[in-house]
Amino acid sequence: MSPVIPLTSAHIQAMPGGWTVEKEDSIRIYTLEGKLLSDSVFTEVAGNADFYAVKKKDSWSILRTNGTWFGSATFDEVNLLGNHLFVVKQKKNLSAYSPGGKLIKLPEAEKIRLQLLSAYDNQSWIILENKRGKKGILSVQNGALLPPRYDDIQVWEPDLYKTELKGKFGLVNAKGKILLPAIYDGLDYQKGLIATLKNGKFGLMNVSKSFTIPPQYSALLRNYDQSGRVLIAAKAGRYGLIGADNKPLSEFVFDEIQYWQNEVALVRQDQTWYLYHFVEKRYIFKPIDFIEYIKQSPEEIVLKVYMDKMYGILSNTKGQVVSCDYEDLANVGSETFPLYLGEKYIDDADIYLVFYINREGQPMRRQIFNANKYQRMLCD
Structure with missing residues (x-):
């Protein structure tokens, strides 16, 4: 196998898409196959996936990794951004490259940084900052520019930006239209939902604004189920359920609420758990002293429960799988294929029944052990 770059005393360095060979302060660029990319000789070279920033004497140029030049202009500085972008400086003015092949001027920009959205095929935005610390934003995709006027700005979605002004937060779209005025103490975004915080109270809205719940609750609102039509809210440290229309579905009397079924919630008051049918406003099962999750998935929730001083198994799809008849109960299988081992002690006979x-x-099987043999088995 012959070498790609012949043996040489020069310094060889791997670059995106090729190699640089430096000898006596001169640098040449080669392709991965070892072919000379350009006849030119450079004094400095930097690269990303699409471009090489190359310097001759005191000026910089842009060479594409396919060997063609980006125009004939030279620049005072070049900054490569990510894998596909660059920013250039000419006479103290900054401009950014857009995928359309044009340079877009960045007015007032003193500093820049890149933000990518992985959920949107790594679309890119350039955050620019002027000498007064104010920030603006450039959409690399379409060239839409918001000049520096914000204390901070962050992209949440391609047409949804979080802004900060004087310590307060708001939302604007890509054209700068105000969607939420900057009057909130905090905004948080997750999966299309925007949590709002104002004067110590929490609210919630979705991006489409099909519902808006004003800040009036003492904790972050959470989805009860996957539909998003029922929410878990808190007032004065107690939890209840509300609809997306902000109408209450239960009283605020619970210490904890967990999903069980679409209309039945697993709720805790003090140390006791209940199954509460919040549509019919009634409890539908005995009080439960203790729960332990055996399985928790969108398909099924399985609990080990303790009530009336006995253990059993409860499923949100199958009901009571194992009745509460056992003094001890353990899953000796897996979450996917559970196998329960239940224990009963018969006091009169001093024996243990294991199911x-x-x-x-x-x-599936039953075994009988006397007390001594069972204790030895447990110790072993």
Whole structure:
């Protein structure tokens, strides 16, 4: 196998898409296959996936990694951004490259940084900052520019920017139109929902503004289920359920709320758990002293429960899988294929009954041990 770059005393360095060979303060660029990319000789070279920034004497030029030049202009400085962009300076003015092949002027820009949105195929925005610390933004995709006027700005979606002015937060779109005035103490974005904070109270809205809940709750609102039509809210440290229209679906009397079924919630008051049908406003199962999650997935929730001083298994899709008849109960299988081992102690006979129960609640095997043998088995 012959070498790509012949043996030489020169310094060889790997670059995106090729190699540089430096000898006596002169640099040449080669392709990955070892072919000379350009006849020119440079004094400095930097590269990303699409471009090389190359310097001759006191000026910089842009050479594409396919060997063609980006125009004939020279620049005072070149900054490569990410894999596909660059920013150039000419006579103290900054301009950014856009995928359309044009240079877009960045007015007042003293500093720049790049923001990518991975959820949108790594679309790019350039955050620019002027000498007074004010920030603006350039959309690399379409060249839309918001001049520096904000204390801070951040892209949440291609047409949704979070802004900060005098310590308060708001929202604007890509054209600078105000969607939410900068009057909030905090804004948080997740999966199309925007949590709002004002005067110590929390609210919620979605990006489409199909619902807006004013800041009036003492904790962040959370989705109860995947539909987003039912929310968990808090007032004075107690939790309740509300609809997306902000109408209450339960009283605010619970210490904790977890999803169980679309109309039935798993709720805790003090140390006791209940299944509460919030549409019919009633409890539908016995009080539960203790719960332990065996499985928690969108398909099924399985709990080990303790009530009436006995353990059992409860499923949100199958109901009571294993009745609460066991003094101890453990899953010796897996989350996907549970196998329950239930224990009963018969005091009069001083024996232990051990039951093996499948995930459908059907006993598969029973064993009897006297107390001494069972204790030795547990220790082993």
